[in-house]
Amino acid sequence: GQQLNQSPQSMFIQEGEDVSMNCTSSSIFNTWLWYKQDPGEGPVLLIALYKAGELTSNGRLTAQFGITRKDSFLNISASIPSDVGIYFCAGQRDLSNFGNEKLTFGTGTRLTIIP
């Protein structure tokens, strides 16, 4: 099935650094979601974006829904050890089908913090 293109694939940073990752698609999505997954666990929702151009924050996390509706980015400021994990973007297309619409996932960004 289709996947969203997510970059970078992996990041190695030092604690305290800021992180930026993005997600792009060749087609439009009407909802963008960002999830974090720890090893052996299911994804946990970080931020949900519902409107083109929307900029939303959740603590040290900030995400934006691109104006073209074909991209989104996630920023993490002042990274801490518990930020380690895999981050996935996900998109939904059909607004009229509300929450029954399936998600298309990005390829993931693996974040590692170097001691």
Next chain:
Amino acid sequence: GAVVSQHPSRVICKSGTSVKIECRSLDFQATTMFWYRQFPKKSLMLMATSNEGSKATYEQGVEKDKFLINHASLTLSTLTVTSAHPEDSSFYICSASTGEANEKLFFGSGTQLSVL
């Protein structure tokens, strides 16, 4: 936020046996549940959409006779991997939705299936 419980978290079985995985919405009624499969270091791939009271909708390439889905109530969906083989070993994750506008999907904690 909404809680989705998935059980078991880990299962090891012999080749040829069937394995059932449960997905429950604990504090809301889920009209729709989704089942995903994830291989190591890969993204989540949707297998099927489970609708309460009706047949599941399977994604292209997913064998419906191999992966049986039952969504008998608004709080429970089950995925049964029938006659499991080593290539079925994977991480299986469910998610649930109430079907309301701007509803966010919440995920279970996943089931690691290992077929010997």
